[in-house]
Amino acid sequence: MNLNPDGRQTLCCVSHHQILDEKGRSLNAQTHSLAEIWNSEGMKDVRRRMAAGEQLPHCETCFNDEAFGRPSLRNRSNDDWLSRPEGPTLARIIETSVDGSTPLDPMYLDLRVGNLCNLKCTACKPLYSSQIERDAVHSKWIVDAPYVRLGNRFGTGGEWFDADRLLDEMTNISGNLVKIQLAGGEPTINSAQMAFLRNLRDAGRAAEIDLVVVTNLSNVNPSVYDLFAQFKSLVVYVSVDGTREMYEYVRYPGKWPSLVRNIARLRQARPGVQIHVDFVLQAVNALNVVDVFEWADAEDIPIAILIGRGLDHYNDFRIMPLAVRHAFRARFADYFARKGNRIGASVRQHVEATLAEMDAADFPDELRRERIKDFMHFVNDMDRSRGLSFRAIAPDVYDAVVAYAGGWDSTTRYA
Numbered sequence: 001m002n003l004n005p006d007g008r009q010t011l012c013c014v015s016h017h018q019i020l021d022e023k024g025r026s027l028n029a030q031t032h033s034l035a036e037i038w039n040s041e042g043m044k045d046v047r048r049r050m051a052a053g054e055q056l057p058h059c060e061t062c063f064n065d066e067a068f069g070r071p072s073l074r075n076r077s078n079d080d081w082l083s084r085p086e087g088p089t090l091a092r093i094i095e096t097s098v099d100g101s102t103p104l105d106p107m108y109l110d111l112r113v114g115n116l117c118n119l120k121c122t123a124c125k126p127l128y129s130s131q132i133e134r135d136a137v138h139s140k141w142i143v144d145a146p147y148v149r150l151g152n153r154f155g156t157g158g159e160w161f162d163a164d165r166l167l168d169e170m171t172n173i174s175g176n177l178v179k180i181q182l183a184g185g186e187p188t189i190n191s192a193q194m195a196f197l198r199n200l201r202d203a204g205r206a207a208e209i210d211l212v213v214v215t216n217l218s219n220v221n222p223s224v225y226d227l228f229a230q231f232k233s234l235v236v237y238v239s240v241d242g243t244r245e246m247y248e249y250v251r252y253p254g255k256w257p258s259l260v261r262n263i264a265r266l267r268q269a270r271p272g273v274q275i276h277v278d279f280v281l282q283a284v285n286a287l288n289v290v291d292v293f294e295w296a297d298a299e300d301i302p303i304a305i306l307i308g309r310g311l312d313h314y315n316d317f318r319i320m321p322l323a324v325r326h327a328f329r330a331r332f333a334d335y336f337a338r339k340g341n342r343i344g345a346s347v348r349q350h351v352e353a354t355l356a357e358m359d360a361a362d363f364p365d366e367l368r369r370e371r372i373k374d375f376m377h378f379v380n381d382m383d384r385s386r387g388l389s390f391r392a393i394a395p396d397v398y399d400a401v402v403a404y405a406g407g408w409d410s411t412t413r414y415a
Contacts, residue, residue, distance in 0.1 A: 001038060001173075002110040003029055005127055005185055006148045007160065009037050010058070011046065013110055013183065014073050017058040019043060029113075030152040030160050034169045044100030051097075068360070070353040071346075081108075086178060105176040110183070113193055114161035115147050117186040118219055121251045122315060122382065123241065123280045123308045128185060137385040140414045141314055141378060161192050171199045183214035188224050197227055206230040212237070214278075217262045218254040225269035235274045236266065240303075243295050245393045246288045252386055263299065277303040281354065283375050286317040286324055287396050290331045297339070305354050314378040318361040319371040321404035324397060325358060372405055377413040384415035 002012050007029035009019050018026045019042035027037045037043065049056060055063065062074035081087055086107055093102050117129040125145035126133035133139055133147050154163035177200075187193045200206050211231035217238045228234050240259065241250040248256055266273055277296050279289060289305065296303040308316060317324075332351055336343055363371070379390045391398045391408075402408050 001034065001106045001108075003112060005112045005115040006030070007113075007150070009043075011056075012073060012077070013112070013181070014061045015058045017056075017060075019046065019058075028150065029166065030150040033153075034173050038106065038173065039101045047097065047100035047102070051100075065353075068353045068357045070350060084178070105173050107176055108179045108181070109170070109174070109177060110181040111170070111193060111196070112183045112185060113166070114159060114190060115185045116190050117184055117216075118189060119186070119216055119251050119254050121216075121239075121241065121280075122284055123250070123282050130185065135385075137381050137414045141381070161190075167192060167195055167199070170196050171203075174200065174205070177205070177209055179210045179212070181212040181214065186216055186218075187213055188215055188217070188220050194224065194227065197231075201227065201230045207232055211235070215239070216251065216254060216259075217266070218251070218258055220262050220265070222265070222269075225266060228266075228273075229270040233274075234270050234272070235276070237276045237278050238263065238301075239280070240277045240292055240296075241280050241282070242285050242288045243291045246285055246291070249382075249388055249390065249393050250282070250285050252382075252388070263301075275301050277301050278306050279303060280306045280308050281317050282308045282315045283317050283320055284315060284379065284390065284394060284397070286320055287327055287331065287394065289328070290335045293335060297342075304350065307354065307357060313371060314374040316371070318358055319363065319368055319375065320397070321368075321372070321400050323400040323403065327396060327400070328358070329355060369405065372401060373409055376401065376405070376409045377411055380410060380412045381415040384412050 002010050002015070004010060009027040009029070009032075010016060011019070019040070021027055021032065021036075022041040025031070027040055027042055029037070032040070046056065046058065059074055062072035065072040066075065081090055089104075090107075093104065112128075115126065115128055115130045115133060117124075117131055120129060120131045120135055120138055124132055125142045126139055126147045127145040130147075132142070149160070152160035152163075154160055154165055156163045160166070174196075180197075182190075182193050182197075184190060197206070197211075200209060207230070209231055210233045211228060212235045213228065214237045217236070228236075238259075239251070240247065242248075244256050247259065248254060263275065266275070277292070279292050281289065293303055317328075332355075336348060336351075382388065383390055398408070
């Protein structure tokens with residue numbers, strides 16, 4: 001079961017296709033109980049169609065990744081679950097369920113309960129950040145991912161995700177759990193998500209459950225580390241979209257020294273933790289990727305590039321002039337040459353797949369110029385409202401845009 005920050009049920013964290021109940025309403029924890037969602041008509045229909053081998057529109061992101069040779073969440077999940085002791089149980093459920101229902105509670109919960117966050121990242125949206133939702137400038141750039149509050153079923157005057165009944169439902173549906181993923185917003189400051197983990201710990205369940213946390217790791221209370229350490233295993237995906245000044249620009253108002261310090265604290269609190277870095281590739285940080293790879297190498301942390309495809313009208317790296325693409329490719333060629341055999345084939349394949357999508361997603365010159373104009377206005381708005389200077393932080397990208405556009409359009413749109 002996957003819940004989005006505004007309560008919408010989707011199949012997983014990269015699927016954005018809504019699932020409907022028998023009345024044609026979107027399944028949502030604000031309006032449906034978790035038990036209703038789990039064996040709803042929409043979920044049963046999905047299970048029936050998957051068992052029949054259909055390619056569902058819910059899964060287009062993974063099929064797109066696979067088309068460009070990148071590992072997909074779909075394939076990774078199949079490899080993970082079918083290799084587990086629970087794998088035969090899952091296969092038997094698929095084979096024996098005639099109507100798509102399942103008598104078992106979820107084995108895996110992927111929870112993004114509320115958009116509470118302490119950062120306003122340039123690749124993020126109000127759906128995932130309360131700070132952006134409240135930002136009079138940044139929020140106006142987002143048209144496709146608002147945070148939707150419904151007339152919720154809890155009758156609470158506060159946020160729906162803080163309702164005690166929702167916490168009870170999360171706990172009640174957890175009897176079969178072997179894995180949890182928490183994301184956000186920012187899960188480490190989300191009281192509902194942390195309360196759910198404490199309930200599992202207090203019930204003696206934590207040692208049976210693998211925990212995955214997707215976090216900015218920018219502001220973590222030591223008690224959170226102690227709580228994470230109680231679970232059977234811990235995997236942490238840290239969002240790092242730049243180093244030093246670029247990190248602080250892209251993940252505003254995060255501070256680079258705090259991130260580095262918190263990673264060290266996490267490793268000390270849970271020596272067996274598996275840390276991974278996710279880098280969201282955008283126009284603003286397109287030429288800072290290798291810097292993050294170098295830092296991750298020094299920290300012995302695996303890194304993956306995620307493509308910010310949903311930012312095409314103002315911050316998609318694919319709108320950048322060819323000079324930026326060439327520099328991106330050249331910097332990785334130099335990185336691979338210097339690292340030699342110390343870089344695994346999977347990393348090279350991952351980067352090559354990113355380059356292939358970059359080359360495949362070309363734009364007519366007129367459209368590129370229009371989107372680069374949007375990009376300049378977006379950067380101007382961020383700089384003016386936050387007291388920053390993109391030109392000082394990313395001079396190579398700035399100069400390439402100036403050369404292509406014949407100058408920098410200093411217009412602000414909302415700031």
